[in-house]
Amino acid sequence: MEERVEEEGGIMGQEQKDEDKNDEQPASMTTQNSMTEKQENCLKVCPVVEEKGKEKGMKEGEMKKEMELEIEFDGELGQSFSGQQVSFIRGADLVGYVGIEAVLDQMRRKTMKAGFEFNIMVVGQSGLGKSTLVNTLFKSKVSRKSCMPDYAEEISKTVKLHSVSHVIEEKGVKMKLTVIDTPGFGDQINNENCWEPIVKYVNEQYEKYLREELHVNRKTRIPDTRVHCCIYFLPATGHRLRPIDVEFMKRLGKIVSIVPVIAKADTLTIEERLEFKERIRQDLLGNGIQVYPQKEYDEDLEEHIINNRIRESIPFAVVGTDKEHQVNGNTVLGRKTKWGIIEVENVAHCEFANLRDLLIRSNLQDLKEVTHNIHYETYRVRRLNESNMNFSEMGLSTRPLENGTADKCESESQL
Template sequence: MSSTSPSGVGIAHLPNQKHKIISKKGAHYTLMVCGESGLGKTTFINTLFATTIKDSRLPEKRFAKQLDKTVEIEVTKAELEEKLFKIKLSIIDTPGFGDYVNNRDSWIPIVDFIDDQHENYMRQEQQPTRHGKIDMRVHACLYFIRPTGHSLKPLDIEVMKRLGSRVNLIPVIAKADTLTPKDLAKFKENVREVIQQYNISVYACAVDSDDEDTTARNQNIVDASPYAVIGSTEIINIDGKQVRGREYSWGVAEVENDDHCDFKKLRNLLIRTHMLDLISSTEEMHYEHYRQQQMANRKFGEPKVPRTKKVENPKLREKEEELRKSFTEKVRDEESRFRQWEQQLIQERNRLNKDLESQHAHIKHLESELDNLYQHGRSGSMRR
């Protein structure tokens, strides 16, 4: 049935009502930044939101055990407001990720954190009272890639495969100003080929739109992936124009110059044009997939099924233990030999120092005798 009234009954005002409700409630938005240390993740976040977020607010630190190493997961929370719209922002970082010589299974703490946020939200939904739910589900994961100019490392491939099935994964090439435009374009192509080869699921925003300009803009954003970025909060004066960028002897790499990097495209994707889609796809796809998977494997109210451990072969375990003991003994023997050698060096150094002191004392004695002889000789010549 359709209304024949020329002015309608008012259902066209529903978007306005929705806008008012959302504006009043605000939104929860969680970004995860992942990648090796030293790639400028913190600087990028501060550049993205045009304010110092990660330095001005003390982060909450969570720790996860990984192969006898402690992996630290930092949760930084902030509340931003623009034109009376408030957003509760959470930044998830994994300092030290990929810094170890052996990075096997280094993805586990990150994946567990993402799954745990889905689990926490699902358990809150199962409670009789669901008011004031805490939502820390990760809406976008920026995976920072070191600008090697070659291709993705095995660690990058493994982690991105695990993350892509759980979260909106967005690959980011860090420190784009360290590569020439030609090398950067080639590196981007190499990364795209590896992503396609290993079927890594990455976030791609919808392109089609009723508006041609919006469609072209969205296509431009999609084509830029993986996004090459430059992060800087430094303001530089260029011919009277204030820009954010990095100053070098050859010139200035501008953060918001599309000819220099993809920062503006990535910012549009994350904040200005597709934030709602990132939040919705997390709810409707990633969280729903987790919820269905868990409910198919356990009864209502049961705790989460723990990660299954690998079944170990007793013989292999015994052999591994023997090798570990042998290695430990060799290390202990080497340490003992090193300490003995160190003691010998110390003793030799002390002996040489004593000899040197003795030689210095002897030289001073000879110099004193020489002075005395000189004085006597001079006195004798004066008497004559």
């Protein structure tokens, strides 16, 4: 027993010496060996993956790719867990059912119970079918023009913004939809600075959300009135972007997600439509205009491939209508002409279905995340930096304003 204790003591002493030697190594050595240690840890942690790959006869290239994914995944978790060693356990490696995937059902139930907000702005000159398209998107009368019985069609002398909110429920999921209309935009002879009221409105919603966040006693759920998407309507001229289009999208593209569409695309032939879309894409690129989805916001390769297909379709050539017609025994939404019926949801006729999928069925949550994580975050950082600069000039504390009250800051400076 004594000999065994002495051996263990000798081993522990040797380990302690080794640790002391490692501590004496310079920081540069640690930095150089960090990636090697990371790969070794991943190889130690994932022997099961390697054995399964050999059993299934996986190719060497596939094994290498899988190990790179493991290293990348381990690196991401390493940042979150402050350098702790984290293992990656696949579902096939579990002894039995744990129930982790049930969290998706929990999230679904909470979302269905609480609902969510989606705020969409439509911008374009009068007569381009903005109200009709929004009604077609949500298959209900949600536009201001449709839901107001005393609405009178008149050209506004200035740009005015009007918002109408609805609660739409489908299969138990509730969504508070707010449609912001911009009557008067682009309808005057002199349209100089006609985008300023729209920029002001977007920033006001960011400011409102920021003030709610900075309250000492914040609400459990802050009402979200920020604009998540702006649909910009281009007239089907078949030429290029107009100066007002370029100036508007240049300014708004920096603070909100813009999706350009060609309104009433049925007035163009297929060849004219393709040429017009290509000219618009060239103008967007040449003027440095950012439209959704931006390449720099793609999170991974799969999302980059999907978004590339969307970017190739922009601007969407759309047709809107709320009229139903019978085509081969089926009821379809479409516009009836002397030559036939233009089916709105038929991708061979127009790209309305692609636009609907982007806005609602595939990228709605991403539009909200881009608004919160990119556009709002940019505004928040700028405003807080401005507040800190103002406090520094006044000789007050550089802490950001919590409740928007000057008395509190003055009392803090006296203390």
